[in-house]
Amino acid sequence: MLDHHLDALLQAATDRDPDRLFEHASQLYAATEHTDRATLSAVAARFGTVFDLVPPGIGARLGIVAGALAERGADPVPLGAPLVDQLVGLLEQSARFAAAWRSATGEAPPEPDDDDPAWVPSAAGRLTGLPEQEAFALADAWASLYMAQMPVLSILQLSPELRAALPSRERLVAALTAVIEDRGDLEWLAGLLSVLEGEHLIVLHRRERRGYEVVIGGIGDNFQLHTLLADVVSGPAEHGLIEGVQPEPEWVMGASDGDVDPEDGPVHGQFNLVDAYGKWIWNEGVPADIPQLDGVRVVVLDPPPYERSWSPGRRYPMMPGTIRLERILPADEAAAWLARIALESDSQ
Template identity: 85%
Template sequence: MLDHHLDALFQAAGDRDPDRLFGHASQLYAASEGADEPTLSAATARFGEVFDLVPPGIGARLGIVAGALAERGADPVPLAEPLVKQLTGLLEQSARFAAAWRAATGEEPPEPDDNDPEWFVGAAARLTGLPEGEAFALADAWATVYLAHMPILSILQLSPRLRAALPGRERLVEALSAVVADRADLEWLTGLLQVLEDERLIVLHRESGRGYEVVIGGIGDNFQLHTLLADVVSGPSEHGLIEGVQPDPQWVLAASDGEVDPDDLDPVHGQFNLVDAYGKWIWNEGVPADIPHLDGVRVVVLDPPPYERSWSPGRHYPMMDGRIRLERILPAEEAAAWLSRVAPEGTPD
């Protein structure tokens, strides 16, 4: 049944008929309800081939359907290359739009409205000095880049494999960096591209002298890291763990793979002050990728909290499961060696 809709979709793309194209895309999504994972994944892999047949503005709208199929359970990996390629091209054109707009008007680039056809016409008309076709293409990119980034948000949250090895990542990051100062609506993607996968941390509890090696993945910010670290190192002292720091299990679920519903939970209470190997505070508002390395590994020191901290439970990226695994408890001499090399707690930056 899905193949029938896909055949019609490709026929509409070949006929350059966007109304039929979007109609068949909607029908495909409706027909996919209840399909099993292999059926969804096969259809989605084929769907990914349509992006080479359509202009980027149309592809950006089709990408919403592709991301929705991934959220419904399809393997997102085959979608990554065409979606990243499309988004990167639109970001690069958006950077050119911003530069052309400033050169032509002396103003900051405007907030786009991709639902108003007159916006494209008016914005393109103000890009004086550019051929009409190029001006319209740049205005179209500026307006549709937000839509194009939405399915990337979905597939990155859903797939640790893509977070670890995203096709075209370097060019995408460069293109995103060139426009994100003008496009605050793209900042969530910037953060998602920084998420660490299978990253080893050395965690040191200065007060007890104990140390731990953990592996993290899918953690969107240091609020989430703080909660999960407190959980993984808590336990009986005789087992080499830390007593009295166990967070509420519901906080842990909300930070890992449980339901994200902060309204139903009490605020999380911080158990530690996180400090890096150089004595600087690790702010909860930051991300694990901000934590500096010491000899090739990120080091987190757990110090007593200087004051009471609390925050809403949950995950910054609700579709992404946060993971932390205790690999080993460091032998006492190894923990002592690490602690001898880290700086005393300093003042916050």
């Protein structure tokens, strides 16, 4: 039955029949409801071939189905290349749309109206100086961007392999950078592309003169990092850990891979996070913002200057946050690191 739906879907794409295409895509997704992971992954991999057969605007709508298959349990990795390639193409066309719009109107490009079927032809009509077909394609790309990024958001959250080795990453980042100032609705994607995977951090507790090497992945912001750091260094002093900083188990689960219950919050901060140069590491930032010292990001754990609290959970709910205590630094190594970092800053 699934092969039948896939065959019909690909034939509709070959025939350039969007009505049949979306009908078969819907039927295929419905038919996978109780499918095992291996079969579902095979379906998704074959589904990914459809994007080479359809225009980008139609592909953006089909991408929602691809992302839903990944959320249902399909292996996201085979979907990485087709979904990212499609998104990159639309981003690059969107940069041209923004430039053409500014040239024609002297204004910043508008937010597309998904509920108005006349928006694309109307916007295309204002791109004076371009052939009609080209103007329509650029306006359609601008209108399709948000939808096209949605499945990429899903597969990146679901797959640490894709986050670590995303196809066409450099081209995607460059294309996203070119439009991000005009498209605030793409900031979640920009944040995901900055997530560190398999990153080693040196963590120093200044007052206890102790140091740790940890490995992090899938951490969307420094609120989440703060909670997980407090958990991983917490424990008996005789074991080389820090006493009195253990976060509540519910906070840790919410920051790693558990469900979030609003009644579990708020989370209370245990430290003031400081970088190797004495600057505060703000919870609102991301781990990738932490500067390196000789190629390693360093986090210093100082006492909190005031009480901080925040809502439990993860910025990206489908992405488990991980942290692993790789080793407790020997006393001489911890002392060497502590001798190299800046003194605690009195004001920020």
